Amino acid sequence: MDSIFTLLHVVMAIINFSSTTGNFCSLKGEPVYPLLSKDGDIIIGGIFPFHRSWEITEVTYVVKPSPLNCMSLDFRAFQFSQSLIFAIEEINNSSSLLPGVSLGYKIYDSCTSTAMGVRMTMALLNGNENSTLDEPCTKPAQVQAIIGETQSSVSMAIAKIVGPFSIPLICPYSTCECLSDKRIYPSFLRTIPSDYYQSRALAEMVKQFGWTWVGAIRRDDDYGNSGMAAFTEAAEQLGVCLEYSLPFFTTYSPEKVLRIIQQIKSSTSRVIVAFVTYWDLEILLNIFYEHNITGYQWVGTESWISDSTVARLDKHKILQGAIGLTIPNTTVTGLKEFILDINPLKSAGNAIFTEFWEALFKCKYLVQNDSEDKTMCTGQEKLSEMDNEFKDLSLMPIFSNVYKAIYAVAHTLHNILGCTKKCPAKKQPDPLTFLEHLKKVHLKTREGEEVYFDKNGDPVAKYEIINWQTTEDHHEFVTVGFYDSSFPAHNQLSVKMDSIVWAQNTNQLPVSVCSESCPPGTRKAVQKGKPVCCFDCIPCAEGEISNMTDSIKCEQCYQDYWSNQHRNECVKKETEFLSFEETMGILLTAVSIIGAFMTIIIAIIFFRHKNTPIVKANNSELSFLLLFSLALCFLCSLTFIGRPSDWSCMLRHTAFGITFVLCISCVLGKTIVVLMAFRATLPGSNVMKWFGPLQQRLSVLAFTLIQVLICVLWLTTSPPFPFKNLKHYKEKIILECQLGSAVGFWAVLGYIGLLAVLCFILAFLARKLPDKFNEAKFITFSMLIFCAVWITFIPAYVSSPGKFTVAVEIFAILASSFGLLFCIFLPKCYIITLKPEKNTKKEIMGKVPAK
Numbered sequence: 001m002d003s004i005f006t007l008l009h010v011v012m013a014i015i016n017f018s019s020t021t022g023n024f025c026s027l028k029g030e031p032v033y034p035l036l037s038k039d040g041d042i043i044i045g046g047i048f049p050f051h052r053s054w055e056i057t058e059v060t061y062v063v064k065p066s067p068l069n070c071m072s073l074d075f076r077a078f079q080f081s082q083s084l085i086f087a088i089e090e091i092n093n094s095s096s097l098l099p100g101v102s103l104g105y106k107i108y109d110s111c112t113s114t115a116m117g118v119r120m121t122m123a124l125l126n127g128n129e130n131s132t133l134d135e136p137c138t139k140p141a142q143v144q145a146i147i148g149e150t151q152s153s154v155s156m157a158i159a160k161i162v163g164p165f166s167i168p169l170i171c172p173y174s175t176c177e178c179l180s181d182k183r184i185y186p187s188f189l190r191t192i193p194s195d196y197y198q199s200r201a202l203a204e205m206v207k208q209f210g211w212t213w214v215g216a217i218r219r220d221d222d223y224g225n226s227g228m229a230a231f232t233e234a235a236e237q238l239g240v241c242l243e244y245s246l247p248f249f250t251t252y253s254p255e256k257v258l259r260i261i262q263q264i265k266s267s268t269s270r271v272i273v274a275f276v277t278y279w280d281l282e283i284l285l286n287i288f289y290e291h292n293i294t295g296y297q298w299v300g301t302e303s304w305i306s307d308s309t310v311a312r313l314d315k316h317k318i319l320q321g322a323i324g325l326t327i328p329n330t331t332v333t334g335l336k337e338f339i340l341d342i343n344p345l346k347s348a349g350n351a352i353f354t355e356f357w358e359a360l361f362k363c364k365y366l367v368q369n370d371s372e373d374k375t376m377c378t379g380q381e382k383l384s385e386m387d388n389e390f391k392d393l394s395l396m397p398i399f400s401n402v403y404k405a406i407y408a409v410a411h412t413l414h415n416i417l418g419c420t421k422k423c424p425a426k427k428q429p430d431p432l433t434f435l436e437h438l439k440k441v442h443l444k445t446r447e448g449e450e451v452y453f454d455k456n457g458d459p460v461a462k463y464e465i466i467n468w469q470t471t472e473d474h475h476e477f478v479t480v481g482f483y484d485s486s487f488p489a490h491n492q493l494s495v496k497m498d499s500i501v502w503a504q505n506t507n508q509l510p511v512s513v514c515s516e517s518c519p520p521g522t523r524k525a526v527q528k529g530k531p532v533c534c535f536d537c538i539p540c541a542e543g544e545i546s547n548m549t550d551s552i553k554c555e556q557c558y559q560d561y562w563s564n565q566h567r568n569e570c571v572k573k574e575t576e577f578l579s580f581e582e583t584m585g586i587l588l589t590a591v592s593i594i595g596a597f598m599t600i601i602i603a604i605i606f607f608r609h610k611n612t613p614i615v616k617a618n619n620s621e622l623s624f625l626l627l628f629s630l631a632l633c634f635l636c637s638l639t640f641i642g643r644p645s646d647w648s649c650m651l652r653h654t655a656f657g658i659t660f661v662l663c664i665s666c667v668l669g670k671t672i673v674v675l676m677a678f679r680a681t682l683p684g685s686n687v688m689k690w691f692g693p694l695q696q697r698l699s700v701l702a703f704t705l706i707q708v709l710i711c712v713l714w715l716t717t718s719p720p721f722p723f724k725n726l727k728h729y730k731e732k733i734i735l736e737c738q739l740g741s742a743v744g745f746w747a748v749l750g751y752i753g754l755l756a757v758l759c760f761i762l763a764f765l766a767r768k769l770p771d772k773f774n775e776a777k778f779i780t781f782s783m784l785i786f787c788a789v790w791i792t793f794i795p796a797y798v799s800s801p802g803k804f805t806v807a808v809e810i811f812a813i814l815a816s817s818f819g820l821l822f823c824i825f826l827p828k829c830y831i832i833t834l835k836p837e838k839n840t841k842k843e844i845m846g847k848v849p850a851k
Helices: 002-018 075-092 114-126 152-165 195-208 222-237 254-265 278-290 308-313 335-340 351-361 396-417 431-440 583-608 613-617 620-640 646-680 693-717 742-765 775-799 803-834 841-845
Strands: 036-038 042-048 051-055 069-073 103-109 145-148 169-171 188-190 213-219 241-248 271-275 297-300 323-326 442-444 450-452 462-471 474-484 493-495 522-526 535-539 561-563 570-572 574-576 721-725 732-738
Touching: 036 075, 042 075, 042 114, 042 396, 069 351, 075 103, 075 335, 075 351, 075 396, 103 114, 114 152, 145 152, 145 396, 152 169, 152 188, 152 222, 169 396, 195 222, 195 271, 195 297, 195 323, 195 462, 195 474, 195 493, 213 222, 222 241, 222 271, 241 254, 254 278, 278 308, 308 474, 323 474, 335 396, 396 431, 396 442, 396 450, 583 620, 583 803, 613 620, 613 803, 620 646, 620 693, 620 803, 646 693, 646 721, 646 732, 646 742, 646 775, 646 803, 693 742, 732 803, 742 775, 775 803
Parallel strands: 042 103, 042 145, 145 169, 169 188, 213 241, 213 271, 271 297, 297 323, 574 732
Antiparallel strands: 036 103, 051 069, 323 462, 442 450, 462 474, 474 493, 522 535, 561 570, 721 732
């Protein structure tokens, strides 16, 4: 309905303003007059909502709508207008500011209606309170500047009207961010900060309190919608989500209001951000009480958070513990006394003061009948004897905004007119010139407060953070922090947490989150179809950590680090290698030393009995060389134990390859000697001269040199090197020797296998030679064990993880070494030590059957 009235009255105002008959204006409709006015050389206009509402009449679209009938007198508009009058009177009485120039004023009532505000603006611009038919249509504006309105929606309409004429509109209470757009509102300025800053300050405050899941109620007009849009944008940037954002207006139907209440009751958030006016709260508080909605933490804007009227209306402590932003408290010397001095108003004698007096003292000048429940007004009533809304000066910071606006206009006029001891001219400056100078004005009030406008026509945003604290039967406004947009970003907001009393009169900070915070070691995963503030906590994967609360992702640990059990810290990975300190390393070391020690004992036994037939018959020179190589085989296994290094990696594989080839070469030599020896017993055979001691030494040397050559080539081309294996185990590092060239490794191993197979074949062929003590049989068994060990070694080596790979290789070395040692030398030691009677040439040779 308000939009319909707005459209009709705007159209009518424009028609009244622009209708012409020939070259003269023809003003139609009822004339409008200022509620308060004073003549002067230069006039300043004022538009304030002296009434809260109007009587709704039926619109038939057949006849012209009747003028709005304003109702519900608002004392605050009088306080605003009194602030304007006080400032003008103070300037007129000043000898230093605008000397010789008097300022006048015309103050109109907008009746909180956009349409009425537009009509009053037209009246200020062309003075249609004096309806004439013979004045030219083109004439200068009647006012130098307009102060008002308090509501953003009405201010937007007025600003659009005065913008093309470059008439400044300076608002003390309209905070909509949209009004900062100079393309749409080129002549709009204000002495109150924009909601752009308030919304961000509120969002930062909500975030600082740890509330990430909040609800919101907004006034369904430009102020509420624009302010809530700015708050939502800032909140989303800070990680705060709105569970709901509900519009509300005083003219909403009961059904619509009930839907709002039901949505609030079904919500899970415990914080309500309210972008509303005190008129809205007057209705909302009653509705909340009727539906028993209590215990919510309210966050308020400057439009109501410091309003004593709202505090008095909150009889049921719905707003207990509310916190929000307000304009910093300022004092203007003499303004409070001027506002409360209503005696000069008695002499006004017009209708608005009659209505004001009757509403203020609840009396009537004319009692129409005896049933009227009101006393007669005497005109001698005293405000000091009353306790009513007019005495509430909690909006003194806003009243001072009116004061600062007037002084900004006066200083601009002073500069433009070139006033010194006396202003040389009293005429009204060109509007565009005046506007440009007004935007650049910079002054200090008597109290030392700076007044200036930024490029958007806004002042510096400064707020106090106040908290409603209940003392006995009323609310007390306690300052608990501040916000100053001129400070560095990290210092703009400051809150004394210990000084705050929260909802339900508790010192415990309320919790309002959709999901509990994710502890370190987890990350947030947004729940499907819900805002980002609703999430599940997913544990970090292995090797990843999150070391802060509410991490959105898990960080990968560096290569040599791994996540701990709680996934909140990267710890250095455990390094794994076969060491001498662990049980397996100790056992393998012991077995290696025992094997070498046994080899040495056998060598000593053989040396002490080197002249006995059994030692001589088994080629003592090759036997001692074989024992030496076996001792080296046992000892070379020790190079595989311990932390891998460049030298140990190269030594372990080459030592193993060379010593085993030396060992197998000796066994191969012994096998060939056995074969040749029996071959030499045949008549006419002279084969032993081709494989005597020298040839045996050279064969062992030749076989070994081939392995040495292979190892040299391996070490010079791509030698083994220490390597951190990070792939096999994720949580630990395996320190191992990388082969370098796999071809070199398998060439070394393959050559050993080739010699072993050749030795096995020769020994197998000689196994049935007619000895009493057949050496070939023992060599066959030893080679059988050797080959079996190394054949099973290959799959075990490939499939064994970590240090067990090294353990398998050592086991293969020890097993094959023990196999050779026991199979070849243990029977001989048995004869030497326990059966010396068999250690004779006759017993060893036995009887050879005739053919």
